Amino acid sequence: MAEIQRRPSLMLDDEEDLSHERRSRLPSQVTDAPLDDTDMIALNTTYDKQIIQGQPMHLEFNGHTNPIHQEVSASQLKNHRHLDEKGCLTVFDIIGKKRAHYLKSSAQDALSSPKNDTKSWFLYPRPLPKFWKFDKDRRLQDTQDRAIENNGRPDHKGYFTTRASHADAYNQSSPTDKINLNYTGKFFELENYAEEFRNVVGPRNTTTLSYKEVVAKISPIEEFSKDFQWVLSYLVSEELNSLATKRIEYLLNRFDLFQQLEGRTEIRENRLVPHRDFYNVRKVDQNFLLSGCVSQRQLNEFIWEKLNLEPERIVYKNSEGKEFKLRQIFCNGADAKSNEDASIGLKAVDDLFLEWYQTVYLPGSHLMGRCAPAPGKDHTFFMIAKTFLEFDNCMNGEYFAELVVRYVIQSFEKSKYQLAQLSVDFQFCEDWWFKFSDWITKWKLVSYNIRWNVRLGRSYTKLHASGIVESFQDYLDYIFRPLFSSKAKNDMKLQYFLSTVCCLDLSATEGDDYVWKKFMDPQSTLPIDWSATRDNPPIAYYMFYLMEYVKQFNLMRRNNLQNPVTLRLYAPLLRSRVSQFKAGISITEQLESLICNVLLCHSGLLQAEPLWDASPAVLYLYYLLQIPVIVSPLSSVSIAQEKPKTSRADGIRDVTVQSTRFYTGNPFLQMQKIGLRVILSSNSVLFNSSYTMEPIIEEYSVAASIYLLNSADLCEFVRNSIVTSGYEGFYKAHWNGIGLTKTQFLREKIGGTDSWYDQELDTSYKHNVPTTRRLYRKDCLDREWEFIRKQVPSELCFS
Template identity: 25%
Template sequence: MHPPAPERHPYENQDPASMPHDMGYGCKMVDGVMHVYTTRNIMEKSTELELPYPDLQEYIADMNMMMALIINGPVKSFCYRRLQYLSSKFQMHILLNEMKELAEQKKVPHRDFYNIRKVDTHIHASSCMNQKHLLRFIKRSMKKYPKEIVHVERGKGQTLMEVFETMNLTAFDLSVDTLDMHAEVMADLEESKYQNVELRLSIYGRSRDEWDKLAQWAVTHQVYSSNVRWLVQVPRLFDVYHTKKQLCNFQEMLENIFAPLFEATVHPGSHPELHLFLQHVVGFDSVDDESKPEQHIFNLDSPLPVNWTEEHNPPYSYYLYYMYANMTVLNHLRRQRGFETLVLRPHCGEAGPIHHLVSGFMLSENISHGLLLRKAPVLQYLYYLAQIGIAMSPLSNNSLFLSYHRNPLPEYLSRGLVVSLSTDDPLQFHFTKEPLMEEYSIAAQVWKLSSCDMCELARNSVLMSGFSQGVKDFWLGPHHTKEGQESNDIRRTNVPDIRVAYRYETMCEELNLITQAIRTDEQETIREEGSLCMGAGQKEK
């Protein structure tokens, strides 16, 4: 098994004429979801392509059923007891097998926690550096490029020196404290070799050209690294844009976000930079302060996006449904063309109402934060059964929502939920050059995580990430998509087969318990129907 071939720079020497051909399809948004037609002129002899997406009525019905399930007393008791059982079972496993796991790890040559692959699955590009790194960059830029125009206001440009003068600052005055914070980052990642990140970049949906500007920036400045993949975060700020008269309705925001993607998929030559950039975008994120109160409950009477002209923001579940519906149609189209598809990986469950986690469970590939699962045993058990990934950031949560010792990460890990460690905002919460290692080291000290626990977290981060199948084959082993012990290659992951086998057997037992209950229920129904038929036959005689 050899490493993936060294990637040449994907943005160099690209001939627009070599782009994939134009399919000639037309696209139009109807009731908040993009529809694709066989010709550009939709009014003349054009038929709609069959690109299915989740039905709105079905989504709302399922969401209501899930909400009812969460508050059902017997179901809550059952799920709570199963979660407690999983915790106790893991403690028993540790007592019996901890030394065996350690011995298995020691037998592996050239592999320890430092040289296994780790992915920072939740980090924002705008604050991916630490404070000292940013300070050095600003000072160096002030010395080298003082006359570079860095800010434009009302059509007038300001140089870097003029910006400093307006704030009565010089390069000498700057320190970490004056920063008001208690393509070098990529180079550091490549140097470290074993650390990788999935950086979030923002698309706001205020205008159609946002995607082209972002892609042009990436391609022109060759912002690329084999250690980096991109996620696009969409802030839930429709109410702000609508108040400023930048958007007429919610459908306009959706069109601004998704229309350029459909155009670049149907006719890559119309957006060449965007087509290239999308090859390294792995998904969408939905971000904002979840603790903000929602004034509307998503139901069948909710206005369609084209009619949503109210001043208050649509609810979280409304945003997620329309993002997911459009992504589903887009993925069908991109899969037909052999292009990379996108997944939904929103911020979810950091604060706010519990229905955010319900929407996340129904629509997401994995989520970021998930703190509120500790208060919802039914949902926590469902996230375990479905193995939905959770990227957790204990240092970020410690500053904003939940003290470090109360963080549920060790509890989730012991129960078998797919959790990984991430940094969120190194500029705000970390001090060292390697924030992800800082996150791991603090977690290991505070929660007394073993070497096996740390390697399992790292393996989870790779499994959750959007890196390609070939890359994951090299990082985790060629059989990592299989089930159980067979999926693990300890020479690459440093996770003992004993731990992987335990996780798989425990999951099988839980699924068997659920399916056995369903089978028993079906058998009782069949017996009841059979006895009724026999009783009716005897009466006829």
């Protein structure tokens, strides 16, 4: 298949060309920038080189130093030796090998995904041309301004059509005509995608497995249990934690020293990039919850608009078939002639609703499809949530789709440089995969700026109590059985949705059931035999069997030239719960989840703040393997960090209860200083008091204002969000200049499994991260591995 090509322009006709003024803006070469009185050059003495390289900390200086600023060459990109000088593997090497074994066998690594092969993977819709802007795209202007063909249909220039035909690209009777908003996805046509799919994937789409065959291939948990216990035994050892504590402290101090010596050099390098700054580099929010993707203000404005435009529209039907008009749901079914008579103010959704929605609706009715509660305030809340924040209702999710298009998709496309992976909660109802993919394609929730994640909850006990499942095998069947059915293979709506799914996430919250009654043994109990009414399986039990089913799913899709999905896991906030995965070990659920993430999950740790307070050895391991960590400093979930206890005297004088929510308690900046792959996410703007129309920019802005972050710091966060995202390899190459093809330039190993190579010597003009910062990060990581392989105690080495 031919390599993906861009059109010259979407705004100009074929006979037109870019102006010379526009061409001059191409960042082909960087220009020299003069020094001013704020720029200083660090000394180049032997002492300075020793300090920057950390020599006095652990290595004897041999009189030879590398230049502080050195050109990236092939000699810098040599692979690390896996053995130390004694020919022994260190404990970190073995853990990395175990991680690579599980991820590669389940096809989660980057090389196993066809979507990272820019020559064979097909993108639909095709990439937009360079210099595309929302307000310059003639397709997205008002109707009277659009170019009209002779047959009366808008001219879309072939961008959401097949390469073979441009016909039937527009349907005036489409349901999306009800959503009168301009965005690129409104020109999406499922028939054109199906034609592309049959041409590219069809000849390869022959590998099929029956669900019985899949279940028969699931491995027992014993081997993973042994690996888990082996890893745990070393991560809690006194020797390793003592070593890790010193190394973490050293890395923190070394970064501060680096900033003192090279901070102005980074500023100067940023000035040498003429066309990039923080605002016009791509940034991905990797965990943007669909259930909270709009702010309270936006939701209220939308509800008030609909109340004024269509108050008499039927929007809700209860379980008995009774119909409710829009205005009636706000006054519990009573008739009212006006909004004033119904006592509906501008704040129809207040703080009481948000609390109920977060603590009652989302963990209960939202996941399990329960009937509406008894009449009263909760019933009013239920009807509001079902009407405006659900896709499966009597309106086919029209209001929710319009909310997503207006406040998420259109906002992202206007900004151009903001992207998100929207995380949707999996609901345990019949045919959820087909219903949700039908909603996506019906309302054309399609955009270059969004991809999808599917979020699972540890809700087995709630489902069992509701009679939805009888065993843990039923829980797994609800998720995976539809994906292996013959119906799924031929359903183009589902196939399109799956082509945009990046991750499968397991959520672990304080609301998960914890107390056991029967105390079943996870090591010897199969999912079909796990039928305890109150015993919620441990996190490791959930993750292992999810990984096993994802493994079979990924292998099937990879063989059919389709994208696999990867796993992610939330770190629980509570530190008081003891792990129940294996008898005889005394660790918390937090540590259990962190180890599971290391072994089984490719795409990072969600809600990663607890990592900072966990075992130092675990934190150091995440650094050495460069496992992505996703944090949300502004989210109400992540800012609930406990303050240090005050003195006894202060406690006597102060009789008030201090709030535990404070921004500076979030450890993301310390983790970034160490060198972890930190990604910022806005998580759920409905609950975190977002006051702007751009929540991800607000996230970065607050961090920059409080911690006085410079452009290099912000662009490093942003670049991490692209490199570790679920976007296709074509976009990563275009936005960051990286690929999986080996080159002589800089190499970054992400997660211990994926090696991404720069495709040219200097890629800073794409992402604006100074080369000095990137070389510093690489040098630090190289030296830490060198130290580990030379200086670790003999009891942490293996032949």
